[in-house]
Amino acid sequence: MSASLLVKQAIRATPLMASFRPATTSAIRFNSTSTSVTETREPVALQAEIVSGAPEEIRMQPCRIFKQSKASTQSGITNTGVWRLDFDTQLQAGRFENELIGWASSSDYMQALQMKFISKEDAIAFADKQGWEFTVQEPNQKIVKKKVYADNFKYSPKKLRFVKTK
Amino acid sequence: MSAAMAAHLSVVTAQSSSLSSARQSVIHLYRDFQRGVPEIMRTHQVDIPMSMIRTKIREEFERHRDVKDLAVIDILLFKGRQEYQETMNAWKQETHIMRYFIKDDAPPKPQGFLEKFLAGRD
Numbered sequence: 001m002s003a004s005l006l007v008k009q010a011i012r013a014t015p016l017m018a019s020f021r022p023a024t025t026s027a028i029r030f031n032s033t034s035t036s037v038t039e040t041r042e043p044v045a046l047q048a049e050i051v052s053g054a055p056e057e058i059r060m061q062p063c064r065i066f067k068q069s070k071a072s073t074q075s076g077i078t079n080t081g082v083w084r085l086d087f088d089t090q091l092q093a094g095r096f097e098n099e100l101i102g103w104a105s106s107s108d109y110m111q112a113l114q115m116k117f118i119s120k121e122d123a124i125a126f127a128d129k130q131g132w133e134f135t136v137q138e139p140n141q142k143i144v145k146k147k148v149y150a151d152n153f154k155y156s157p158k159k160l161r162f163v164k165t166k
Numbered sequence: 167m168s169a170a171m172a173a174h175l176s177v178v179t180a181q182s183s184s185l186s187s188a189r190q191s192v193i194h195l196y197r198d199f200q201r202g203v204p205e206i207m208r209t210h211q212v213d214i215p216m217s218m219i220r221t222k223i224r225e226e227f228e229r230h231r232d233v234k235d236l237a238v239i240d241i242l243l244f245k246g247r248q249e250y251q252e253t254m255n256a257w258k259q260e261t262h263i264m265r266y267f268i269k270d271d272a273p274p275k276p277q278g279f280l281e282k283f284l285a286g287r288d
Contacts, residue, residue: 094288
């Protein structure tokens with residue numbers, strides 16, 4: 001079952017925000033930083049950060065909620081519809097060479113985690129519920145300027161856009 | 167494995183109606199753990215002094231001292247009861263008991279460039 005489905009069961013209809021969290025965490029509490037979400041929300045019914053069994057250090061690893069950008073070399077828009085949650089690559093991630101084979105290994109257990117969500121609110125709710133420190137990166141909206149062939153022949157009191165001498 | 171064996175030390179999952187009742191359940195669990203320490207030492211034969219085991223139990227309970235959400239407390243109670251049942255019924259082995267102490271005994275992580283370089287780590 002995808003994470004987004006699980007999150008949808010827990011999500012509320014009220015508008016969501018990042019920074020408020022109830023006083024259920026004991027040691028360290030992080031306010032999730034987001035670039036654009038401004039509304040307040042009620043705390044989720046069950047904060048999974050305490051009972052998930054994940055190590056406490058995971059709360060200090062920042063993660064990013066974003067939408068993959070379209071490949072600029074192509075006009076196709078594959079993979080741009082879903083919201084992703086990804087952990088930033090750590091500088092000191094404990095990378096080492098495997099003793100037996102020599103594989104490039106890492107002690108960062110979140111480096112390969114990629115989650116997909118249908119909506120931004122789902123992703124935010126999930127990250128908030130898990131107690132992760134997240135940032136929301138809004139996708140770049142491409143401004144599509146309408147081009148009409150008839151504009152080449154439009155009347156203009158100023159200098160003409162195109163000078164047709166033929 | 168009979169059903170009676172599986173049911174030994176099992177309890178009905180807590181659904182606390184109030185913080186005070188949840189607190190009582192937690193204290194009962196804590197007492198059960200502390201009372202069971204001699205049996206843990208006898209059953210699992212771990213080379214850890216009793217005081218350390220008692221301190222570790224206290225530490226685990228103190229970690230979630232400030233939890234106020236009843237649903238979260240109920241889940242933590244369930245997990246605690248599960249741990250208790252598995253420990254006292256010897257479904258866990260010595261290695262599982264030692265896992266509680268692994269962070270205390272771990273060698274210090276290499277710090278500074280040279281130590282990390284010699285350890286072959288990032």
